[in-house]
Amino acid sequence: MTDTQQVQPRRSSLLHGLLSFFVPGLGQFIAGQFARGVTLLGIILALGSLSVWTIAQRARFPDYQVSTQVFLVLVIECAALLFFLIALRYILNRYLFKDASEQAFTQVGLIIFYAAAIIIVPDQLLATAGNEEALSQVFGTLGVFAAATLAGLWFWQVYDAARIGARQEPPSMIGGVLIACVLIFILGWNITQIDLPKAVREYRDTQVILGQIIWPWRTAFEFEEINVEATAKIQAPCPEGETGPPVNEPLQGESWVVVTPTCGELTERDLRGNVTLGTELTITGGNFTPGTDVNILWKNPIGNPFRPRGVGDTTIQIGPDGGFETKLNIPEAVIPDTAVGAQIHTLIVRQESAVVFTGRLSREMHLALAGMLETIMLGLMATFFGIILAIPFSFLAARNLMAPIQTTMSGVAGGLLIMIPGLWIGSLITGQVTALFGGLEGSPLLTAGTALLLVGSLGYAGWRLGSMGMQTVGDRAPDALSRTITALVLALLGAGIGYFLGLGFSRGIRSIPLSAEVAMQTETTYAIGGAILFGVLALVYAFQKGVHGTISIGIIVYAIVRTFMNIFRSIEPLIWALVGIIWIGPGPFAGAIALTIHTIAALGKLYSESIESIDHGPIEAIQATGANRLQTIIYAVVPQVLPPFISFTIYRWDINVRMSTVIGLVGGGGIGFILIQWIRQFQYDAAGLAVWLITITVAILDYVSSEIRERFV
Amino acid sequence: MLQVENLTKIYPDGTVGIRELNFTVEDGEFLVVIGLSGSGKSTLLRCINRLIEPTEGRITWNGVDVTAANQAEMRRIRREIGMIFQHFNLVKRSNVMTNVLSGRLGYTPPSWSLINRFRRDDRQRALQALERVGIPGKAQNRADELSGGQQQRVGIARALMQEPKMILADEPVASLDPVLANSILGYLEKINQEDGVTVICSLHFLDLVQRYATKVIGLRAGQLVFEGNNQDIRELSDERFKEIYGEEAERLGA
Numbered sequence: 001m002t003d004t005q006q007v008q009p010r011r012s013s014l015l016h017g018l019l020s021f022f023v024p025g026l027g028q029f030i031a032g033q034f035a036r037g038v039t040l041l042g043i044i045l046a047l048g049s050l051s052v053w054t055i056a057q058r059a060r061f062p063d064y065q066v067s068t069q070v071f072l073v074l075v076i077e078c079a080a081l082l083f084f085l086i087a088l089r090y091i092l093n094r095y096l097f098k099d100a101s102e103q104a105f106t107q108v109g110l111i112i113f114y115a116a117a118i119i120i121v122p123d124q125l126l127a128t129a130g131n132e133e134a135l136s137q138v139f140g141t142l143g144v145f146a147a148a149t150l151a152g153l154w155f156w157q158v159y160d161a162a163r164i165g166a167r168q169e170p171p172s173m174i175g176g177v178l179i180a181c182v183l184i185f186i187l188g189w190n191i192t193q194i195d196l197p198k199a200v201r202e203y204r205d206t207q208v209i210l211g212q213i214i215w216p217w218r219t220a221f222e223f224e225e226i227n228v229e230a231t232a233k234i235q236a237p238c239p240e241g242e243t244g245p246p247v248n249e250p251l252q253g254e255s256w257v258v259v260t261p262t263c264g265e266l267t268e269r270d271l272r273g274n275v276t277l278g279t280e281l282t283i284t285g286g287n288f289t290p291g292t293d294v295n296i297l298w299k300n301p302i303g304n305p306f307r308p309r310g311v312g313d314t315t316i317q318i319g320p321d322g323g324f325e326t327k328l329n330i331p332e333a334v335i336p337d338t339a340v341g342a343q344i345h346t347l348i349v350r351q352e353s354a355v356v357f358t359g360r361l362s363r364e365m366h367l368a369l370a371g372m373l374e375t376i377m378l379g380l381m382a383t384f385f386g387i388i389l390a391i392p393f394s395f396l397a398a399r400n401l402m403a404p405i406q407t408t409m410s411g412v413a414g415g416l417l418i419m420i421p422g423l424w425i426g427s428l429i430t431g432q433v434t435a436l437f438g439g440l441e442g443s444p445l446l447t448a449g450t451a452l453l454l455v456g457s458l459g460y461a462g463w464r465l466g467s468m469g470m471q472t473v474g475d476r477a478p479d480a481l482s483r484t485i486t487a488l489v490l491a492l493l494g495a496g497i498g499y500f501l502g503l504g505f506s507r508g509i510r511s512i513p514l515s516a517e518v519a520m521q522t523e524t525t526y527a528i529g530g531a532i533l534f535g536v537l538a539l540v541y542a543f544q545k546g547v548h549g550t551i552s553i554g555i556i557v558y559a560i561v562r563t564f565m566n567i568f569r570s571i572e573p574l575i576w577a578l579v580g581i582i583w584i585g586p587g588p589f590a591g592a593i594a595l596t597i598h599t600i601a602a603l604g605k606l607y608s609e610s611i612e613s614i615d616h617g618p619i620e621a622i623q624a625t626g627a628n629r630l631q632t633i634i635y636a637v638v639p640q641v642l643p644p645f646i647s648f649t650i651y652r653w654d655i656n657v658r659m660s661t662v663i664g665l666v667g668g669g670g671i672g673f674i675l676i677q678w679i680r681q682f683q684y685d686a687a688g689l690a691v692w693l694i695t696i697t698v699a700i701l702d703y704v705s706s707e708i709r710e711r712f713v
Numbered sequence: 714m715l716q717v718e719n720l721t722k723i724y725p726d727g728t729v730g731i732r733e734l735n736f737t738v739e740d741g742e743f744l745v746v747i748g749l750s751g752s753g754k755s756t757l758l759r760c761i762n763r764l765i766e767p768t769e770g771r772i773t774w775n776g777v778d779v780t781a782a783n784q785a786e787m788r789r790i791r792r793e794i795g796m797i798f799q800h801f802n803l804v805k806r807s808n809v810m811t812n813v814l815s816g817r818l819g820y821t822p823p824s825w826s827l828i829n830r831f832r833r834d835d836r837q838r839a840l841q842a843l844e845r846v847g848i849p850g851k852a853q854n855r856a857d858e859l860s861g862g863q864q865q866r867v868g869i870a871r872a873l874m875q876e877p878k879m880i881l882a883d884e885p886v887a888s889l890d891p892v893l894a895n896s897i898l899g900y901l902e903k904i905n906q907e908d909g910v911t912v913i914c915s916l917h918f919l920d921l922v923q924r925y926a927t928k929v930i931g932l933r934a935g936q937l938v939f940e941g942n943n944q945d946i947r948e949l950s951d952e953r954f955k956e957i958y959g960e961e962a963e964r965l966g967a
């Protein structure tokens with residue numbers, strides 16, 4: 001301690017510390033560090049309540065009141081412990097350890113001791129904090145740790161307040177931030193329910209599934225079991241005089257079985273369960289694979305094979321010569337009373353050989369491949385439509401191209417005025433024309449194209465006509481007149497926009513429950529209010545700007561397009577997929593719509609940014625040759641943006657394919673759709689197949705896209 | 714004849730580009746604009762073909778009011794005014810042929826440009842223009858494969874394609890070394906003398922000005938501070954020089 005430190009601030013430091021001790025952050029606040037005080041109070045309150053919430057959540061029977069009580073008592077206990085340790089350190093430093101290194105040692109010792117104490121004595125702490133009943137509703141360990149840390153934070157801010165009170169320069173906040181981070185870590189650990197022992201303990205169960213997922217290729221192919229069978233016919237029951245079917249002869253080069261006799265009685269069981277065994281058959285066979293097992297099956301006249309039971313051994317080992325001999329009684333077999341004629345049974349000796357690889361792909365593999373193809377194509381289609389729509393938008397969203405576009409006020413007024421009837425006439429004609437070839441249902445692409453062409457061109461023609469006409473009026477007519485006309489037209493347009501905005505706004509807040517009449521009234525009120533508001537604004541603006549005042553129409557369009565792009569882009573494709581599924585129903589089309597919408601916005605932004613970053617020089621040069629705006633774009637802008645456009649497009653296709661697997665999970669078609677079904681049916685081997693296919697496709701795509709991009713950029 | 718009356722350009726942020734300029738350029742003149750960086754040379758040149766919209770004043774060229782022209786008229790005016798830039802302003806990723814051909818855009822219907830179509834004799838004309846500026850074999854090279862001097866020649870060829878009656882050259886040699894500078898200005902002089910094309914060129918080096926200019930105007934802070942012919946610039950006194958280039962300026966070489 002140097003002698004520059006004065007007595008006065010030291011005394012006030014105690015005051016500030018005490019203030020902060022009772023109300024966190026108050027000391028700092030009083031000392032003039034308002035933001036710091038409020039922040040500290042906020043942090044302690046937030047972390048305290050978060051602790052209480054977490055403790056209650058993790059307990060078996062959450063009760064917030066009890067949790068709060070127990071937690072508060074715990075904090076006070078921990079604070080008392082901490083206070084004791086700090087006091088101990090003070091005394092030790094004052095009377096025992098004078099050396100600086102020794103003092104540092106007591107500081108570390110204090111921290112270790114505190115940590116050890118809360119690890120060793122949590123039960124005692126908890127016991128004093130609440131009664132038995134209360135404790136059953138509190139998650140103990142977490143409570144102790146959180147309370148100990150919060151107490152630490154509390155003391156740190158007391159210390160902080162004391163120092164701020166003593167010196168004008170606020171000390172570093174690292175200590176407090178560190179303690180707060182520890183507390184957040186403890187809470188985070190508990191909220192995410194991290195349980196490492198459980199992870200180790202239960203890992204074994206996943207091994208089976210993981211094995212199937214990691215190496216699912218057996219599922220990819222079809223396997224067949226080729227069974228070697230030999231059969232013999234037996235008649236049962238055996239009426240007097242019957243001899244049964246002829247006895248088999250041993251065969252050469254083929255499995256055979258000979259049964260004698262070929263006529264006999266069935267095993268019967270009376271109502272008490274006494275069994276009368278049927279005729280004993282001697283079965284000999286040959287030309288089976290030596291050392292393997294064969295199964296004897298019985299097939300009744302109706303044709304259902306079964307494994308006879310209780311009449312002898314049905315699993316026989318083949319001897320080294322490939323033959324066998326065994327005895328078997330004719331088993332039970334229900335023969336209906338109505339059966340007529342000789343009842344011929346079949347004895348089957350079946351040798352089940354190993355499964356044989358057929359070389360054909362399995363059904364699962366076919367499904368997965370079809371799904372993968374669907375996914376790739378879905379991504380491709382979404383990218384394709386995304387590009388087509390993103391390109392015009394990106395030009396509208398490029399500041400450097402849009403900023404120079406200006407029109408006079410009268411031009412805007414006239415243009416907008418005539419554009420509306422232009423659009424209307426366009427849509428009327430479209431309706432008539434498209435009716436000729438069946439409308440939207442009949443030939444949607446043609447209709448959409450015609451509509452775009454007609455409505456667009458007529459709207460544009462209206463705009464041009466109106467703006468030219470109005471400009472001519474503005475140039476020729478007396479200034480006051482043209483100014484009034486411009487202003488009135490703009491006010492009218494403003495009122496129209498305002499009307500719809502008001503209407504939309506009132507409908508937007510309809511969710512507030514209102515009676516139908518009130519809703520109707522508010523709707524009208526808002527609409528008219530909006531109309532008046534916007535009309536007046538437009539009027540004022542128009543008068544202020546004057547007829548020949550220019551208006552940066554380009555920047556207005558730019559701002560609108562950019563805003564919409566940002567909104568659409570910030571909504572995840574997964575959400576768009578849900579919209580698509582509600583719209584279209586589950587399937588790849590819904591997924592394609594979702595991805596297209598997101599692609600337009602995302603590519604539009606990337607494209608427009610690459611347009612914004614081009615060299616302005618060539619634009620200037622091409623303009624200077626007398627090229628018009630279209631030619632300038634084709635010759636000066638397009639060559640410059642083509643490489644980034646291609647690069648971004650391929651990158652986006654890459655993303656879209658990856659994304660469409662995820663979109664499939666929620667019903668957007670493709671391999672994701674199949675994958676989630678297999679997972680739900682616990683067909684992990686098939687699911688593994690799908691995962692493998694996705695991985696391979698994405699890896700290939702990644703490689704190809706980076707290769708192509710390298711070529712172009 | 715180009716008449717500039719009262720020409721003023723004040724940028725939206727309040728910067729004065731040029732203020733109340735008045736001068737006349739006869740047909741076939743080689744007018745050099747001198748002045749410090751930021752004195753308004755580029756602004757003046759760009760106001761003449763309205764790449765920059767003048768705030769006030771009038772430009773008349775061969776009896777046509779350039780400042781009052783609408784878009785379609787402006788297109789017809791611009792295609793007769795070639796322009797050459799300090800940084801060449803070629804489309805670097807396009808080949809030389811396309812760059813040269815783009816000089817014909819003012820004569821090409823815009824719809825043709827959608828499929829990159831030009832009139833057949835335009836290609837012949839482009840080859841001739843390249844030959845004239847001394848790089849006949851480079852038509853299929855990409856523009857950024859060429860050296861600085863070659864790129865500026867492509868720029869001249871592009872301007873020649875317009876069959877210009879006037880060429881605006883905005884510091885055409887400022888990014889080139891002195892030897893190349895002479896060669897480039899030599900081409901401009903040749904065009905000026907052989908084809909009778911008016912050249913308005915902004916330059917930095919006084920020796921180049923003295924060698925090529927038939928008429929000189931000096932700008933300082935957007936205002937006309939000097940106007941004279943070649944003889945006047947040769948006899949430029951130190952005081953006049955300082956008027957144009959500011960107090961701290963020192964003559965280099967000369």
